[in-house]
Amino acid sequence: MQVSWMRQLTRSSRQGSHGQGLYLFLAAVRLQAGIRGTVDPCPGAVPTALRACTHLADAASGRLIHALVLTRPILASDAVVATALLDMYAKCGLVDSARKVFDEMPSRRDLVVWNVLLACYARHGLPEHALALVVKMRGLGLCPDLVTWNVAVSGFALAGDDQMAGDLVGAMEEDGFLPDVVTWTSRVSGSVLNFQYGRARGLFRRMVAGGARVLPSSATISTILPAFSNVADMKRGKEVHGYSVVAGVEQELTVSSALVDMYAKCGLVLEARRLFDRMPLRSTVTWNSMIFGLANSGHCQEAVDLFDRMLRDGANPDHLTFTAVLTACSYGGMVEVGKGLYRAMQEEYGVEPRLEHYACVVHLLGRAGRLAEAYDFIKAMPLEPDRFVWGALLGACRSHGDIELAELAASRLLDVEPDNAASCLLLSSALASTGKQNDVFRIKKLVKRRRLKKLDGCSWLEASQ
The missing domain is CATH 1.25.40 (Serine Threonine Protein Phosphatase 5, Tetratricopeptide repeat)
Structure with a gap:
């Protein structure tokens, strides 16, 4: 037996x-x-x-x-x-x-054991513990191998400390190990995850300029692409796309998914859709990127149709999928479709609503002018509404001229974000549109008295190099 x-x-x-x-x-x-x-x-x-x-x-x-x-x-x-x-x-x-x-x-003489614990520390944001473990290894007469060094480098890279990661690469070279594709990819990935896109692009250029000794892999390419999609730097993004074609990795799932995401976020929906339709395999991440791209570009019905196709193809929707398709319903004014999808999300697919789903439904109802229903929906929420939920209601009240509900939403938004003047300014705009100038002056005095600050908007500009 x-x-x-x-x-x-x-x-x-x-x-x-x-x-x-x-x-x-x-x-x-x-x-x-x-x-x-x-x-x-x-x-x-x-x-x-x-x-x-x-x-x-x-x-x-x-x-x-x-x-x-x-x-x-x-x-x-x-x-x-x-x-x-x-x-x-x-x-x-x-x-x-x-x-x-x-x-x-x-x-504990097996180096594999040490590397497992090192990777644990690196993965969970404890790079100093990983470095201390490397020092302890040396004290016991164990010599780090390439895996050990790469894990230590990745720990600091993921923590956003590329200076220390670079210093460790120097120590690694002194120890007789040349940085490999894993070393470079770890540093690129860490920079992207910490929104240090300029540094990520610089590291990628240095890697490519190094010649055939270390070539970017499919993992490197899929890792660097978000650094271009988030700043809409299409020229260099297309160059990386071309590199993936020459390297023969364009059709690998991680690379093609990252390319679809990049083109969709940069607003080139047709290019994203062409890539998407050519993919032999698609992950849930790929479907989500394409649905989001269509929704954010105003192709709302097409986004909902793609969601239906996703289900027919047997893919499993996750919480991001429903955020994407509910966003499409909101922008497209498809209230009943959106409400049906919100119910199906829970009853058929077992996805528990998160705050982003509640915000989508409030936005959906608010844009359609169903403000009382939106407010009742918020009151029935099992979670404490956040700034996105109250902000969606406040924006809808401003658009539809419901001053009483706008004041309530603004006060709740101030409770959530007491230092942000955006809610007061939205309320002030709503009051001004109805001719209540005295109330507008009252709100502006409140902003000045409490020294509230409006969070500045920003955009990315790529300097020529």
Whole structure:
């Protein structure tokens, strides 16, 4: 029975059926019932079950397996089991538990173990801990490898400290390791994630200028493209697109999805749609980018039609998908369609509404002039309305001249953002449109007395180089 059970468990893991494999393991050892099961797992089975927990982000089951390990000396002393436990906790975001497993390991001479914990620190915004671990490694006579250095660099890059990341690259070179594509991609990714787009583009240019020694990969290209779409720098964005064609990676899912997103955000919807239609495979992210692009460019009915096609193709919509399609309904004045999609989101697809969905519905109703319904919707919300929800109502009241409700929305908006004068200025505009100049002066005095500041608008201008 043990051999047959192990074969089934291994087969499930190889086929990617992690839920089935985990169920098979838990049922066989009877962990959930707290009693001894029909199978006493061998050391080889436990890492397989822990990998399933990692893929499923099921830390609760991982803790149950950890408890089993502690009751079996043969498992507790197995280095592979300990490494799998460490990896499971690290990738599930349980940093303290990962460190505890690391500290209790009988032997830590394997560099893989150190790199797992380093990656955990880097991934969860603790680059100083990662660097301290590298120092400790050296103190114990362990030499960092290329993976170690790349993990340390990525930690500081993700934290937005590219100066330290660059210093570590220098130390890495002194240690005999040349930066590879992972090193460069980590720094580019960190800059993009921290909205330091100019630096990201500079790093990418340096990488390309380095010649054939380190060529950008599909991961690098998909990472750098948001640095162009967010500033509408189409000239250089198209150059990267051309590079992806020459490199033969344009049709890779991550690259083609990033290209669709870039063109859609820059307003080139037809170009985005041509790329989208040529894609052999599409992820939910790809569908979302295209639906958002159509909605924001005024092609609202086309966005809703694309959402319907997404469902017919068997793709799974997520919370961003519904934000996109509800935005399309709002801009297109499709109130009943939007309300139906909002209900279906919860009842058919199990997506719990977030604040952005509530704001979309308020915007949808408000633009259509259904202000009382919008306000009733806000009062029924299970979450505390944020500035986007109250702002959507205030903007609608201004457009439709409902001063009484506008004053209420403005007061709520001031409660949420007491230092922002935007709500008072919107209310002032609404009052002015109805000729209530005395009230306008009263609002302006309030802004001056409370020293409120309007958040400045801004735009990106790319300096010629």
